[in-house]
Amino acid sequence: MVVEKIRIRLIYPDGSYYEYYTFAGVNLWHTMAANGIDVAGSCSGRGTCGKCKVRIEGQVNDLSEEEREYLLAEEIKSGERLACYCYVNEAVDVYLHYGDFNSDVKVKLFREINNLQPEVEWRQIFVPGLDKQTPVPLQRRIKKALPGLMLDLSSHNWNELATLDRVGRPALELHCLVFAQQLVRAVSRAEKRAYGIVLDLGSTSIFAALVDLQSGKIRSMTAKTNMQRVYGADVISRVSYCLDNSDGLTRLHQVLINNINAAIEELQRDAEISPDDIYDFAVVGNPVMLHLLLGINPSGFATAPYSGIFVDELTFNVHELGFTAGDNATVYILPQAGGFVGADRCLLSATAV
Ligand code: FES
Structure with missing residues (x-):
């Protein structure tokens, strides 16, 4: 059976865009969420908050009476839709009304420490x-x-x-x-470029920076909303989601990997490099996020003494985690402070920002 794939192009307010492919007939809000894209709205795609407005160019299903109630006449005229009401059957351009990643506080922090010692x-x-x-x-x-x-x-x-x-x-x-x-x-035969990526996995946002390993300079940065929020606003509710649903851990793990790959691909595109140019990933984050990243059951955080199964550094080949990078790339998970405190807090206090 041939399954038809279609292109989704997401266009941000600054004109930058991100493309990915999905299956014909999928719900737009759900495919964006599953691919780590920040989808506005507070009802988890249930069609009741009216906040997931996007402008669509291309063919989707017709406007229903229910969806019409959330949109002004001028919005309907200009092609505005609610993403969670739309099903896509062919290539579409989706214009987003948000996505000013440069205001992220960690972008500013990493600009401050943009002088790493090259090794x-x-x-x-x-x-x-x-x-x-x-x-x-x-x-x-x-x-x-x-x-x-x-x-x-x-x-x-x-x-x-x-x-x-x-x-x-x-x-x-x-x-x-x-x-x-x-x-x-x-x-x-010739010298090539060599890059590493720093990832900070927060419960609300994911921060990524592309570092030139020879000069120690940051080439590009991005921040994305952590799309696990669809399954719980904080780490505690995500731990509960894993305990309450047989596929909960798999789902949260995959959403995070998709989220991270969206960030990685954006960095690669900005710097015009290929996945083979990336050799290392350094990952920090709160301990629950690190467990979910590795697909490790986080049930230890649900009851006292509230601890996971690892706290020291871990190392993996990139393919074990499914990141978009060259065959030989290594992922370093940095040590955590313990409890619910990860290496990201150590980084912030060490740089005294
Ligand atoms: S996400 Fe709330 S209406 Fe679409």
Whole structure:
């Protein structure tokens, strides 16, 4: 069976836009919420608050009498609709009336500390070409040219190198991306860009900053409303949602991942980089949010002594979490202060803002 996919383009007041694909026939409010987009409204898409107004260009279902009651005649004339009443069957442009992310307090905070110490550098090496009589694997030749360093390359990177290593080539000039003077995370013919992303997962908003790992400078920032709010306004009600619904944890986890990927894709688009240019993620947040991020049952926060199952740092490959990034990217979850206090509070107090 062929399932039809359609494009949704969301256009913010400043003219910037975000596109994603979804299935024909879905409810606009629900698909936006599931994709981590800030959807106005306070009735969780039940059609009773009248606040999820958007202007739509493209074909959606006809205006119902019920929806009409929430809209002024001029709004109807200009194409305004309530997102939670709309079902999309073909590509649409959706104009949002909000989304001034630059006013976020954490954007200001990160501008203040925009001078991180870089620990990443490119090193040039020359390795002998592949000898027909006494062939030495390229891995060994690279290791010999980088004494004391460890190789941590993705299979995709090894595949790229395989295309370069041909018999008859006298030598190979390669560039190596070295982290903290000890770990080689990429080897290529030319120097490329290397970025990391800082994520702060709050219960009401998600903040993300793209950091140039070589200069230590922030290239781009964004903040998004945490769409888990649809399932509970605060972390306590979200913990309850997980306890009360068999698929509650899965749902909150997936909404958060979609939310984060929307932020990541926006940063990539702003800086015109590809997912392969991202090597590291540093994640802070309150402990309940970190449990939901990892899909770990947060029931420990529901009763005394109100603690989760981890508090120290954790490390994952990016694909375990489903972030949009290159194969070799690593996700570092920073240590929490404990209880309901996460590493984000430590960051804020350390910078005394
Ligand atoms: S979200 Fe309340 S009317 Fe649409």
